[in-house]
Amino acid sequence: MDIFLQQLINGLVLGSVYALIALGYTMVYGILELINFAHGEVVMIGAMVTLAVVNMLMASGVDLPGLMIVAAGLLVAVAVCMALGFVIERIAYRPLRRAPRLAPLITAIGVSIVLQNVAMLIWGRQYISFPPILPSTRHDIAGAGITDLQIFIFVLALVLMAGLVLLVQRTRIGRAMRATAQAPEIAGLMGVNVNAVISFTFILGSALAAIAGVMVSAYYGIAHYYMGFLLGLKAFTAAVLGGIGNIAGAMLGGLLLGVIESMAAGYIGDLTGGFLGSHYQDVFAFFVLIGVLVFRPSGLLGERVAERP
Amino acid sequence: MKSRLLAVLLATMLFNLAACGKKDTAPGADGAVVVKIGSIQPLTGPQSHLGKDNENGTRMAIDDANAKGISIGGKKVRFELFSEDDQADPKTATIVAQKMVDEKVNGIIGHLNSGTTIPASKIYFDAGIVQISPSATNPKYTEQGFRTAFRVMPNDVQQGKALGDFAVTRLGAKRVAIIDDRTAYGQGLADQFGAAAKAAGAEIVTRQYTTDKSTDFMAILTAVKSENADVLFFGGMDAQGGPMMKQFKTLGLNAKFLMGDGGSTPEFIKLAAGSAEGAYSSLPGLPLDKMPGGKAFGDKFTAKYGQIQLYAPYCYDAVSVMIAAMQKADSIDPAKYLPVLASIVYDGVTAKISFDTKGDIKDGAITLYQVKNGKWEVLETVGGAEPAK
Numbered sequence: 001m002d003i004f005l006q007q008l009i010n011g012l013v014l015g016s017v018y019a020l021i022a023l024g025y026t027m028v029y030g031i032l033e034l035i036n037f038a039h040g041e042v043v044m045i046g047a048m049v050t051l052a053v054v055n056m057l058m059a060s061g062v063d064l065p066g067l068m069i070v071a072a073g074l075l076v077a078v079a080v081c082m083a084l085g086f087v088i089e090r091i092a093y094r095p096l097r098r099a100p101r102l103a104p105l106i107t108a109i110g111v112s113i114v115l116q117n118v119a120m121l122i123w124g125r126q127y128i129s130f131p132p133i134l135p136s137t138r139h140d141i142a143g144a145g146i147t148d149l150q151i152f153i154f155v156l157a158l159v160l161m162a163g164l165v166l167l168v169q170r171t172r173i174g175r176a177m178r179a180t181a182q183a184p185e186i187a188g189l190m191g192v193n194v195n196a197v198i199s200f201t202f203i204l205g206s207a208l209a210a211i212a213g214v215m216v217s218a219y220y221g222i223a224h225y226y227m228g229f230l231l232g233l234k235a236f237t238a239a240v241l242g243g244i245g246n247i248a249g250a251m252l253g254g255l256l257l258g259v260i261e262s263m264a265a266g267y268i269g270d271l272t273g274g275f276l277g278s279h280y281q282d283v284f285a286f287f288v289l290i291g292v293l294v295f296r297p298s299g300l301l302g303e304r305v306a307e308r309p
Numbered sequence: 310m311k312s313r314l315l316a317v318l319l320a321t322m323l324f325n326l327a328a329c330g331k332k333d334t335a336p337g338a339d340g341a342v343v344v345k346i347g348s349i350q351p352l353t354g355p356q357s358h359l360g361k362d363n364e365n366g367t368r369m370a371i372d373d374a375n376a377k378g379i380s381i382g383g384k385k386v387r388f389e390l391f392s393e394d395d396q397a398d399p400k401t402a403t404i405v406a407q408k409m410v411d412e413k414v415n416g417i418i419g420h421l422n423s424g425t426t427i428p429a430s431k432i433y434f435d436a437g438i439v440q441i442s443p444s445a446t447n448p449k450y451t452e453q454g455f456r457t458a459f460r461v462m463p464n465d466v467q468q469g470k471a472l473g474d475f476a477v478t479r480l481g482a483k484r485v486a487i488i489d490d491r492t493a494y495g496q497g498l499a500d501q502f503g504a505a506a507k508a509a510g511a512e513i514v515t516r517q518y519t520t521d522k523s524t525d526f527m528a529i530l531t532a533v534k535s536e537n538a539d540v541l542f543f544g545g546m547d548a549q550g551g552p553m554m555k556q557f558k559t560l561g562l563n564a565k566f567l568m569g570d571g572g573s574t575p576e577f578i579k580l581a582a583g584s585a586e587g588a589y590s591s592l593p594g595l596p597l598d599k600m601p602g603g604k605a606f607g608d609k610f611t612a613k614y615g616q617i618q619l620y621a622p623y624c625y626d627a628v629s630v631m632i633a634a635m636q637k638a639d640s641i642d643p644a645k646y647l648p649v650l651a652s653i654v655y656d657g658v659t660a661k662i663s664f665d666t667k668g669d670i671k672d673g674a675i676t677l678y679q680v681k682n683g684k685w686e687v688l689e690t691v692g693g694a695e696p697a698k
Contacts, residue, residue: 003535006560010527125357126576127548132583138561145561220524221555221582224355227524265528269517277518278529279491 002143007266008259013150013219015258016157020212021235022242022250023164024205030181030245031201033101037108038088039209040232041115042081044225046210047217048123049077051130058131066133070218077210085206086199094195112228119225127222134218153215160208161251168247173200181245237289243299252300261285341387344641346371346628347409348390349419349429351397355522355548358576358618360421363443364392365614366624367418374632382639388632395425397521399493406432414438415641416631418624423447424493430458439643439650441631443623446570446593447497451667457647459664461627461657462620463593463673465494468569469501471675471691472591476502476540477509480565480589484514486538488529488553490521490545498569499544506542514538519553521546526553530560538564546571551580558584565589573678573685574619585680589688594659596676596687597622602658626657 021043028036053073057064064072092107135148168174179187180197188194216231217223234257242253264284268276276283292300348367350360371388379386391414395402402425409417410432417433417440420426426445433440434455441459442450448464476482485506489499503513514536517529530553533541541557541564543550550572557566566588568577573590581588597603597617606622614621634650635641655662663671678685 003531006531006534007528010531014525014527120353125353125361127355127358127551127580129551129580129582132555136559138559145559147559220552221584222524222552222580226354230522261525262528266532269532277491277516278532279518279520279523281528 003266005142006144007262009144009146009150011259011262012255013154013258014262015238015255016154017212017215017219017254018231018235018238018258019251019254020157020160020208020215021231022239022254023161023247024209025236025239026242026244026247026250027177027201027205029239030247031177031184031198032093032097032104033245034093034104035108035236036088036093036202036205037105037232037236038092038111038115039205040228040230040235041112041119042084042088042206042209042228043213043216043231043235044119044223044228045084045115046077046081046213047223047227048119048128048213048225049080049210050074050214051128051217051223052123053077054131054133058133066131066135069133070214074211074214077214078207081206081210081213082203085202085209089199089202094198112232116226116228123225125225127224130217130221130223132221149218153219156211157215160211164204164208165247167204173197177201234285237286240299241289241292243301246299246301249299249301256300257285257288260288341385342381342641344381344386344388344635345391345412345414346388346631347412347414347417347419348392348624349395349402349405349409349417349425350392350421351425352392352394354396354398356397356421356546359546359574359620360394360397362614362618362621363419363421363624364390366443366610366621367392367628369610369613369621370625370628370632374628379632379636381635381641386641395420395429397422397425399424399428402426402429403432405429409433410436410438415635415643417441418443418627418631420445421620422492422494423450423497426450427453427493430455433457437643437647439631439647441627443627444570444620445494447493449493449497451669456651456668457643459650459668461623461630461659461662461670462570463675464669465498465501465569467673468591468593468675469498470505471677472498472502472542472567472569473505473507473511474509474691475589475591475677476506476542476565476567477511480540480567482506482511482540482565484536484538484540485511486515486517486533486536486541486564487513488517488519488526488533488541488543488545490519490523490543490549492521492545494571495521495544495546497544498571499542502542502544502569506540511540519545519549521549523549524552526556527560530557530562533564534560534562540565540567542567543572544569547574547577547580551577551582551585554581554588555584570619575616575685576618578680578683578685585683588680589677590679590685591675591677592619593673593675594623595674595690596678599676599687599690600659601656601661606658622659626659626662630655630657630662 050073096104138145176192238253238257239250242249265278265281350363352360393405406429423445434457446465489495568590570592573592578585634646638646638649676690677688
């Protein structure tokens with residue numbers, strides 16, 4: 001039982017990070033019907049910038065608690081990623097807004113390749129390790145262990161998601177976002193500044209991505225210039241699993257995907273009598289995705305239900 | 310318009326032809342004959358730090374040889390490095406191997422991984438090009454019957470046995486858990502380790518798998534934890550081993566963590582970020598300061614390229630022994646110097662190098678290390694007298 005619980009904890013922590021990234025995909029899709037494939041790279045840039053700041057502060061000998069140093073790095077990373085998100089949309093997507101849908105998809109992939117290579121040139125090809133400055137005390141819950149960092153990641157992710165829901169449902173800009181998602185032209189006629197709303201969506205998604213990037217690199221202790229690729233793919237899967245364009249769906253999909261992966265890695269060997277090993281965890285996650293899409297083509301919660309009247 | 314295009318095309322083709330012809334026959338700028346040494350390592354991806362290290366070791370050997378002003382076959386020669394990236398990927402490895410063959414290199418240093426070395430070795434064998442791998446340790450590499458395949462590092466049969474014996478007799482392992490990264494190297498070494506540990510009296514309680522690109526090991530480590538293993542062996546590289554060690558501590562596992570040569574790097578300690586203390590690893594060959602030319606090599610390498618990661622001394626030796634064979638045979642033609650290389654006895658930086666009939670190095674030693682105070686410290690060296698099987 002404690003093993004089941006431990007796998008559940010592993011899965012929920014991983015899943016909450018997936019969910020944060022998935023929100024970026026889903027918000028952009030909800031408004032532009034565009035899959036922003038560069039989103040995974042924004043996550044990577046967030047992690048890299050934070051690490052650069054953290055390492056710089058550590059090297060300069062500033063005597064601050066670890067949490068403060070990481071928070072400082074995170075602030076810089078969020079700012080950088082917000083700017084990045086704005087610039088990506090401005091350069092790669094806005095000029096193609098009325099182009100056939102394939103064109104922005106290709107530029108998205110192009111931006112992703114550019115970002116990866118820029119990061120490789122700046123930070124090199126090596127894995128960069130995250131200094132062990134965050135508290136990582138373990139607590140025992142019914143035989144399973146959970147660290148401060150895991151609790152922190154999970155809680156922060158939930159708070160951010162709750163904040164996002166409030167923002168979208170309760171604020172003026174949130175209403176503008178929902179309106180733009182429903183019908184951009186009409187929203188424009190009603191006085192919504194559509195371009196500003198789209199820019200805001202990218203900035204918001206990128207900020208979440210930066211935070212997710214820091215979480216991942218702190219959790220696993222490493223960052224790398226192509227870490228964004230698989231993360232992005234997983235988060236995209238999570239978004240589709242929950243129903244792309246649907247904010248609640250992205251959260252559910254992310255958490256579910258994390259738990260599925262964790263359980264698959266833990267139990268797949270036993271279940272198949274050793275025929276499939278734990279390295280099939282990714283295969284299993286994508287298999288679940290295929291299964292869901294066959295029976296519910298628009299994802300678990302359906303596409304963009306929140307925006308439909 | 311059309312005829313102009315044709316003219317341009319023709320001119321380009323002629324120019325290319327001329328350039329090709331020039332490359333093959335004309336001597337280099339200083340009048341020396343160019344000897345092409347191919348180096349194929351993973352220069353991008355998670356293992357690029359090791360690949361770059363290998364490339365630097367190779368480059369240093371080539372620079373040293375050029376500084377000596379060697380003449381072969383009555384003509385002055387100049388060695389040139391042709392470096393390619395195989396991304397530690399078997400598919401890419403065969404493509405760049407073919408590229409090397411087309412380039413008509415005189416010898417190959419590489420590849421780094423067993424998984425890339427083995428498929429590429431057939432291409433070199435078919436082309437008759439001598440290949441010396443500095444670091445591929447999977448026994449299969451030299452068991453294919455390719456007389457062009459050599460290695461300057463003891464293979465995994467020896468390493469796995471040394472690790473298995475060490476785990477049981479020195480660490481007192483009774484319940485052993487094994488994880489491997491499903492590469493030819495990781496899987497092969499894990500199998501050898503498992504067999505040796507079992508033979509020495511331990512029980513294999515679980516076998517888990519990951520990949521050579523993973524970063525999340527929480528789930529499989531949780532599965533390992535449930536089996537109450539007292540030793541965990543990981544067959545894989547430092548890029549996974551370091552983070553695995555960190556997550557291993559996060560989960561509060563009590564087992565001892567053991568890896569093969571792929572984990573025996575400073576990078577492992579860096580990536581484990583404060584959690585590396587107490588980890589064990591093995592490395593074929595002697596520790597650097599016990600190698601015949603280790604100290605001098607280490608100082609020179611560090612001054613030029615920075616800290617040695619892992620296999621750089623072996624690359625240096627691979628190049629040096631290849632050049633020595635060329636000098637002895639008085640030919641840069643692989644067909645001529647290959648028989649000389651097969652029977653050579655050469656005093657290298659890492660050891661006295663000579664090959665058995667398969668192309669494995671004779672008299673391989675295995676050294677065991679442990680992380681103490683944030684550094685790999687030598688525990689003991691086993692073997693060294695026994696010839697490689």
